[in-house]
Amino acid sequence: MQNQKGFTLVELLIVVAIIGIIAAIAIPSLVRARVSANESATIGDIRALISAQAAYQSANAGFYDGALSCLTAPSNAACIPSYPGFAPTFLDSQLASLQPKSGYNRFFQGGPVMALPTASGTSTAAYRYDATPVMIGQTGVRGYAADFSGRICFTIDGVSVGGGGATLPGTCLVLR
Secondary structure, three states, X not given: OOOOOOOOHHHHHHHHHHHHHHHHHHHHXXXXXXXXXXXXXXXXXXXXXXXXXXXXXXXXXXXXXXXXHHHHOOOOOOOXXXXXXXXXXXXXXXXXXXXXXXXXXXXXXEOOEOOOOOOOOOEEOOEEEEEEEOOEOXXXXXXXXXXXXXXXXXXXXXXXXXXOOOOOOOOOEEOO
């Protein structure tokens, strides 16, 4: 009789069952990790926009950019008067494009445009930036919004923070 080497069918089934159990435990954790990473990236993007608007405000006679275009090209003739062409921009063009990023849809609303000879043609005294998950529960869980006050608010169900115009409601849940 020959000595055969290999695994029996029962041994292979046990290994497959163990791999299935490990996958059932690991996959939900990976989804939660991805959601957490998307939310962290979105909060970072919101903070970057707030910082960019604050820097732009100091260079633009005390006004914010109501269209985001001057944050990416401030030396444009329609933007900050006498801003040098070699000077840095305020915001990355990918953030200003308002395309979905990190599993979140992005929306920007500027306040009323202020027509001033010493500031850009898109100057405003207020703005608001919102981010909501592309697929609630899969790409993100919470909805976020920020305005010119620097507050970042959130919702626990992923929908828009609410309120109208370029300001956040006074009763929003503030991110700490």
